[in-house]
Amino acid sequence: MPTGLLQHIHSPLELRQLKLAELHQLAQELREFIIDIVATKEGHLGASLGVVELTIALHYVFDTPNDKLIWDVGHQAYGHKILTGRKDIFHTNRQKGGISGFPNRSESPYDDFGTGHSSTSISAILGMALASALKGEKERQHIAVIGDASIASGMAFEGLNHAGVTTANVLIILNDNAIGIDPSVGALKKYLTNVKKGTARQENIFEALNFNYSGPIDGHDLPGLIQELERLKTIQGPKFLHIITTKGKGLKKAEENQVVYHAPGKFDKLTGDLLPKSSRVEPPKYQDVFGLSLVELAKENRRIVGITPAMPTGSSLKFMMEQIPERAFDVGIAEQHAVTMAAGMAAEGLVPFCNIYSTFLQRAYDQIIHDVALQNLAVVFCLDRAGLVGQDGATHHGLYDIAYLRCIPNLVIFAPMNEVELRNIMYTAQLGLQHPIAIRYPRGRGVTIDWKQKFKAIPIGIAQELKKGTEIAVLSIGHIGNMVTQLLEARKDASKIGHYNMRFIKPLDAKMLTSILETYTHIITIEDGCKAGGFGSAVLEFSNEIGIRKPIKIFGIEDLFIEHGTVEELQSLTEIDMLSLNNYINSILNTD
Ligand SMILES: Cc1ncc(C[n+]2csc(CCOP(=O)(O)OP(=O)(O)O)c2C)c(N)n1
Numbered sequence: 001m002p003t004g005l006l007q008h009i010h011s012p013l014e015l016r017q018l019k020l021a022e023l024h025q026l027a028q029e030l031r032e033f034i035i036d037i038v039a040t041k042e043g044h045l046g047a048s049l050g051v052v053e054l055t056i057a058l059h060y061v062f063d064t065p066n067d068k069l070i071w072d073v074g075h076q077a078y079g080h081k082i083l084t085g086r087k088d089i090f091h092t093n094r095q096k097g098g099i100s101g102f103p104n105r106s107e108s109p110y111d112d113f114g115t116g117h118s119s120t121s122i123s124a125i126l127g128m129a130l131a132s133a134l135k136g137e138k139e140r141q142h143i144a145v146i147g148d149a150s151i152a153s154g155m156a157f158e159g160l161n162h163a164g165v166t167t168a169n170v171l172i173i174l175n176d177n178a179i180g181i182d183p184s185v186g187a188l189k190k191y192l193t194n195v196k197k198g199t200a201r202q203e204n205i206f207e208a209l210n211f212n213y214s215g216p217i218d219g220h221d222l223p224g225l226i227q228e229l230e231r232l233k234t235i236q237g238p239k240f241l242h243i244i245t246t247k248g249k250g251l252k253k254a255e256e257n258q259v260v261y262h263a264p265g266k267f268d269k270l271t272g273d274l275l276p277k278s279s280r281v282e283p284p285k286y287q288d289v290f291g292l293s294l295v296e297l298a299k300e301n302r303r304i305v306g307i308t309p310a311m312p313t314g315s316s317l318k319f320m321m322e323q324i325p326e327r328a329f330d331v332g333i334a335e336q337h338a339v340t341m342a343a344g345m346a347a348e349g350l351v352p353f354c355n356i357y358s359t360f361l362q363r364a365y366d367q368i369i370h371d372v373a374l375q376n377l378a379v380v381f382c383l384d385r386a387g388l389v390g391q392d393g394a395t396h397h398g399l400y401d402i403a404y405l406r407c408i409p410n411l412v413i414f415a416p417m418n419e420v421e422l423r424n425i426m427y428t429a430q431l432g433l434q435h436p437i438a439i440r441y442p443r444g445r446g447v448t449i450d451w452k453q454k455f456k457a458i459p460i461g462i463a464q465e466l467k468k469g470t471e472i473a474v475l476s477i478g479h480i481g482n483m484v485t486q487l488l489e490a491r492k493d494a495s496k497i498g499h500y501n502m503r504f505i506k507p508l509d510a511k512m513l514t515s516i517l518e519t520y521t522h523i524i525t526i527e528d529g530c531k532a533g534g535f536g537s538a539v540l541e542f543s544n545e546i547g548i549r550k551p552i553k554i555f556g557i558e559d560l561f562i563e564h565g566t567v568e569e570l571q572s573l574t575e576i577d578m579l580s581l582n583n584y585i586n587s588i589l590n591t592d
Pocket residue numbers: 047073075076116117118146147148149150151175177179180181182247309310311333335360363
């Protein structure tokens with residue numbers, strides 16, 4: 001429980017009663033409180049620690065929630081949540097049934113706009129400012145806080161480009177800590193560094209875009225920040241404040257290792273030391289199987305290139321960036337650019353492995369269709385974090401990729417059941433595939449300790465019969481198939497149940513599916529993706545088309561957004577878990 005000044009703050013109203021001289025103490029208490037909770041409950045640490053002073057200053061100066069405030073990405077909004085009435089429930093952050101790790105309109109009137117994906121804040125705040133103007137609410141202030149990595153994204157530029165020719169009352173605050181999750185990249189990063197050093201040769205970009213620019217100023221100097229925000233409050237039209245902060249500020253370890261402490265897991269709140277992980281030998285993370293296998297393949301095949309939009313660590317493309325830097329590209333938070341750049345490379349005969357989290361690829365949909373699939377360019381999409389991702393929740397689950405990709409002509413879609421299949425499909429994809437391919441795999445670990453086996457090609461469109469049965473066929477796609485295997489191993493009547501690892505969502509294995517539909521009385525499909533338009537849907541369509549109709553039960557995610565929790569909790573909530581599958585099988589076989 002917080003003590004001191006923080007214990008009395010239940011909303012910004014109480015914050016505004018404090019004297020300026022007391023705010024420094026409040027900042028210290030807020031930092032300690034964030035560290036205290038995140039140390040045991042986990043979450044995004046560095047970004048929130050870096051904006052403690054800014055958060056206090058914004059709620060001190062502006063009339064929130066009447067004035068509008070948007071946090072880009074929203075992973076830095078822990079202080080905001082704590083100061084706006086959620087201090088007592090902050091320990092439920094990212095837990096099932098608890099508050100979200102990101103701003104969420106349904107959670108608080110202070111969360112003006114839901115975020116999670118980056119670079120949306122400028123467009124959203126401009127929309128709100130234009131709406132205020134149309135409604136005659138002339139006094140209302142509109143503020144967006146955006147990081148240096150997020151502002152480099154195309155969508156942020158689109159917002160700036162428009163805002164600059166309006167008279168909208170917006171204040172864009174660039175929180176420049178020179179890092180995203182990994183170090184920021186690109187020409188804009190260089191430009192911002194030059195501005196900070198006073199050596200920028202060009203006219204100020206933001207002034208050129210018609211913003212009233214101020215800064216750079218020290219984002220940890222509370223009195224200075226407050227003074228500047230008070231001044232900007234009196235200026236009408238588009239304004240831009242550039243502040244410099246340190247990610248992880250106030251926890252030495254987090255300042256020193258900003259990549260790890262972006263989201264460090266559990267740590268000692270006093271020393272900052274990460275808590276030791278289990279010493280058990282575990283299967284590798286899928287992301288590492290991708291990253292390490294890509295290096296192996298790229299050493300043999302010089303046409304292979306790797307691409308990540310700002311996730312070298314999360315995707316493990318960092319291994320290739322370290323070992324073969326000339327062929328591995330971090331393009332910044334620029335999913336659309338990443339996809340079209342991959343298309344360009346494929347057009348020139350390279351084999352681009354474009355690794356994008358399933359949820360972030362949503363942003364590059366037209367690029368997949370128009371730039372890749374329509375021209376049948378052999379880009380290899382590696383979709384990490386496909387399926388339920390856990391505590392990041394609704395903004396980050398990768399539940400839609402099967403549905404949004406399945407309708408695109410030319411595209412092959414594959415989901416590995418384990419690490420060996422991931423390696424083998426990567427191997428297959430660089431052998432001269434004539435089509436683009438999407439390979440979807442989940443967050444977390446696989447199932448195979450001995451995963452580094454010799455590469456073997458996987459024939460395109462061929463599924464795998466894992467086990468024959470007599471009555472029910474379970475058709476699984478991807479990693480969730482391991483849960484089916486486990487269940488069948490535990491059932492005494494397993495001889496009645498067949499299990500098929502379908503591997504390809506597209507093209508479906510028509511021969512095997514036909515034989516399954518002819519042989520079994522009941523079909524079950526299971527996937528960690530949305531039901532609508534998903535893998536089960538594809539099986540239903542197929543059965544309808546060939547005119548062999550059997551009862552087909554689809555296990556997948558209903559037409560609802562799924563909040564946060566552990567993956568296991570969410571699987572059970574969405575009934576794609578072992579118990580639900582077991583119960584359904586019992587209901588068919590009349591057993592319990
Ligand atoms: C569209 C999109 N792509 C990637 C991400 C993953 N991501 C989350 S935070 C982040 C870095 C943000 O850096 P910055 O804007 O500088 O904020 P900071 O963490 O430094 O406060 C990235 C790449 C995302 N949330 N949204």
